[in-house]
Amino acid sequence: MANNLGAVAQLLEASLDPRQNKQAELALRQEEKKPGFSLYLLQITASADFPYNTRLASALCFKNLIRRNWVDEDGNHKLPQDEVVTIKRELINLMINVPGGIQTQLGEAVSVIADSDFWERWDTLVADLVSRLDPKNPAVNNGVLTVAHSIFRRWRPLFRSDDLFTEINHVLKTFSTPYLALFEGLDAYIEENKSNKENLSQGFKQLELMINLLYDLNCQDLAPLVEDNAQSIANLLLKYLLYDNQLLHTDDESEAGLLEFVKAAIFEVLTLFVQKYSDVFEPHVGQFVGNSWNLLTTVGVETKYDILISKALQFLTSTTSMPEHARIFEDQGTLSQVIEKVILPNIALRESDEELFEDEPIEFIRRDLEGSDSDTRRRAATDFVRQLATKFENSVTQVVSQYTDHYLAEYAKNPASNWKSKDTATYLFSAIAAKGAATASHGITTVSTLVDIADFFQKHLATDLVSDSGVNPILKVDAIKYLYLFRSIITPQQWQEVFPLLVKHLGSDNYVVYTYAAIAVERVLAFHDSAGQPVISPANITPLAKELLEHLFQLIEKDPSPPKVQENEFLMKCVMRVLIIIKEEVVPLTDAVLEHLIKITRIISANPSNPRFYYYHFESLGAFIRFAAPANPEKLEQALYAPFTEVLQADVQEFMPYVFQLFAALLEANSSATLPEYYQNLIAPILMPVMWESRGNVPALVRLLSAIIPRGAQFILQNNQVEPILGLFQKLLSTKANESHGFDLLESVIGSFPATALEQYFVSIMQIILTRLQNSKTEVLQLRFVRFYHFVSARDDQGYSADFFIQVTDKVQEGLFTPIYLNVILPESQKLARPLDRKTAVISFTKTLANSEAFAQRYKKGWGFTCEALLKLLELPPVPVTRDDIITEHDVDDMAFGVGFTQLNTVRPRQKDPWPETGADLKVWTGKYLKAANTKHGGRINGFVQERLSPELQKILVSYMTA
Secondary structure: OHHHHHHHHHHHHHHOOOOOHHHHHHHHHHHOOOOOHHHHHHHHHHOOOOOHHHHHHHHHHHHHHHHHHOEOOOOOEOOOHHHHHHHHHHHHHHHHOOOHHHHHHHHHHHHHHHHHHOOHHHOOHHHHHHHHOOOOOHHHHHHHHHHHHHHHHHHOOOOOOHHHHHHHHHHHHHHHHHHHHHHHHHHHHHHHOOOOHHHHHHHHHHHHHHHHHHHHHHOOOOOHHHHHOHHHHHHHHHHHHHOOOHHHOOOOOOOOOHHHHHHHHHHHHHHHHHHHOHHHHHHHHHHHHHHHHHHHHHOOOOHHHHHHHHHHHHHHHHHHOOHHHHHHHOOHHHHHHHHHHHHHHHHOOOHHHHHHHHHOHHHHHHHHOOOOOOOOHHHHHHHHHHHHHHHOHHHHHHHHHHHHHHHHHHHHHOOOOOHHHHHHHHHHHHHHHEEOOOEOOOEOOEEOOOOOHHHHHHHHHHHHHHOOOOOOHHHHHHHHHHHHHOOOOOOHHHHHHHHHHHHHHOOOOOHHHHHHHHHHHHHHHOOEOOOOOEOOOHHHHHHHHHHHHHHHHHHHHOOOOHHHHOOOHHHHHHHHHHHHHHHHHHHHHHHHHHHHHHHHHHHHHOOOOOHHHHHHHHHHHHHHHHHHOOOOHHHHHHHHHHHHHHHHHOOOOOOHHHHHHHHHHHHHOOOOOOOOHHHHHHHHHHHOHHHHOOOOHHHHHHHHHHHHHHHHHHHHHHOOOHHHHHHHHHHHHOOOOOHHHHHHHHHHHHHHOOHHHHHHHHHHHHHHHHHHHHHOOOHHHHHHHHHHHHHHHOOHHHOOOHHHHHHHHHHHOOOOHHHHHHHHHHHHHOOOOOHHHHHHHHHHHHHHHHHOHHHHHOOHHHHHHHHHHHHHHHHOOOOOOOOOOOOOOOOOOOOOOOOOOOOOHHHOOOOOOOOHHHOOOHHHHHHHHHHHHHHHOOOHHHHHHHHHOOHHHHHHHHHHHOO
């Protein structure tokens, strides 16, 4: 045991050394498969005998292990049951007793476990947490409350549901009373320790957690504990909003301390209460409005107060939506005070903003960008002005306009030294001009009728974009940002005039200026007018494309170190957009674009660090492949094979799902060719089970295999690789999350091999599917089975048919086909919604009526039922499906999900119609096909129509056959 512990600890230490990191991580992944590994990690994390960094690495390794291996897609535990029990029993106690940094990692692991097990499979957790709370010991409480917060904060973004409220009520029943008692006890503890810095800090850390928990417990509905104790809770919140103690002040002007975090958290809770529970909280709001007002007018400009100021402004913004509190701002004198004392100090550019602009430009952009989630003073102050303007548009516009004119006049007196006045004026004008929040796709979509957007740009901002010198770069950014913000409002004609100015600023030598230019260019190129036409015509971009792309690539590659190359995702997004816009016009630029994309792939593979950058990079590759590969398929296949296989050989987990999709897109671009030798070498590695362990790889690998199989069918048969592929199908079908991918793979196999090659496997395939259907009968699974039936039944040119399907099914169990056909295939076919799936079903049923011996001889009634189902498909719209098991993928814009599957939009799979010969009108094709079959079988079809169909159905079918 001790030896094993030491060996694991050595591997963890080696994983911290960049020279040994890769090997150590691979070795740890091997150890992971051995029983008891998770418990070794917990022991190392717990033991003070090991160095802090080793313990931290162990906690990190444990968290990642839990993320990957706690449950499978169907929610079953993957670790041995005894380990599951021990982890749940020991984890809370361990977390309470380790240092803060390690606590954070374990807290995330607890959150993952809670996602699947809380509360039914871990119903003792809340009682266990409560039992450890100690009113006199914040150090212990902080561990307990960190665990509680890591679990309860999961409720914040969730949609309301009965299960969610059952869970919340389970927590409140046990947690509410001790929580309230702890809050009151903490108040006394802080009072007793107001002169003891260490104890006071611990107490304030606990206070911050308790206020975060107050938000968690009330995020979905007002907890009875607040409703019943609203007065005492309001008193405590107000007390600590006004609290001050020199011992809690930080020396660093840029670093917020516990005092700021606690007050910011209080404002966050107050905003929640005002927005959701104003009926209960209304009597208490007034005192907070007055005090937040005082706070906003007395707190300094130092950046350590930014979080506090922005949360206070958000609170005031939310109270303004309540008529009784908005009234205090109605008077013009009060409004002037608000603008002067609160808005202007927080909208004005500070020295710290200028320093950020110069020293950390990418950070400046991320904070400043409209729609970013950073809490900045400027954004919060702007939102407050907009909210006031929704209530008192005329008076707010009037007051703000006076200040805007004042600052513009200041600037005009001495542009060189008073440039900040113009910056303030531009922000103020934008705040009153825009109505509502900006959207990521369209910017501001509604503006005030009391101001003129275009006029302000022409008079005050256009010159800053036209001038080559003498303009402060921040004013250039303001002008670009103005265009970006109001891009929906500016007319296509105006865009034609200003767009070249934006492109020109891509050539700026200032990082923020050229990046903002790239952001604006990208958004405008993506923008369409009300008729769906691009605002900037692709024809205007194509002549500039070579220069534009070359310039963007140079900016990206300026500093060749991996972190710097991928630092600026906005440049990469602009590259992507240009490639999407120019489409096939990229073909003449193939060599240059290919060279840059390969170079960037190789650089960032060494150390992927910015998921947004590499997402846009791979979308750029996708756009390039989509539009350039059809003209040069072999060239692109050859050129990209090496850099892509390097990614796979280096085991760059983050890139693999992207690379698999791009490999597939390359193959699909030239689907009729045979499989090149270098792709043949790819088959064996991607069939290895280890490749399929990462959930993010699965959809991309299925697509890649589905692209390889048709081109490499002969090679796969010769190398006996059909069986391993069918083994993968079986594994995929065994879980709800992957059953659709299993059918995709199976359909690719059946579509590419003749029946003779697969006959020996078909009974097993059918057994696997029918067992799964019996044990897990979901709507999606049934529909995929029905689609699969038609897929097989329609392919008579490959030796398949309805009779083939019947023969195989009855080998699984004599007579099994009849109930499956009557209870599943016939009724569920109506629910097939996608046009190609319905078309396949029509062809399948038509060929069954025309050619099936089983339906002609054995299933006479079945022939009639089949005809009825066929006519329903042709005459009626699809029946809506109740989706009971939708598997959601991550949103592309949510880039915090680590190694997952993100579909590349530029190379989304495009469905090919396997039956183009039917023409557009399926009724005509059905009639002709049945008529031809009737002739071939000596009038047999006509006989069946008379014997087996009702007069009504006879009439419809005959009308098809005689059309």
